[in-house]
Amino acid sequence: MSIFGDKCARCGSKTRHEVDGKATCVACDNEMQLLVEAKGEELHLCPFDGATMSKEIAHMIVVDRCPT
Ligand SMILES: [Zn+2]
Numbered sequence: 001m002s003i004f005g006d007k008c009a010r011c012g013s014k015t016r017h018e019v020d021g022k023a024t025c026v027a028c029d030n031e032m033q034l035l036v037e038a039k040g041e042e043l044h045l046c047p048f049d050g051a052t053m054s055k056e057i058a059h060m061i062v063v064d065r066c067p068t
């Protein structure tokens, strides 16, 4: 990591923040924390086809997404 900062591994924005040795901006770090918390919750089934929905983060909100 250079003294000028690095590019966030997730969104590519310049950051000097780092997570597990990888340049990760604070916003992405926060999102990943949310995702870790969301993984502790039970998965929801799609109301339309019964498929297990995966958790995703959109605009700092955890959403359930149907894979189909
Ligand atoms: Zn980022």
Ligand SMILES: [Zn+2]
Residues within 6 Å of the ligand: 046, 047, 048, 049, 050, 051, 066, 067, 068
């Ligand atoms: Zn579905």
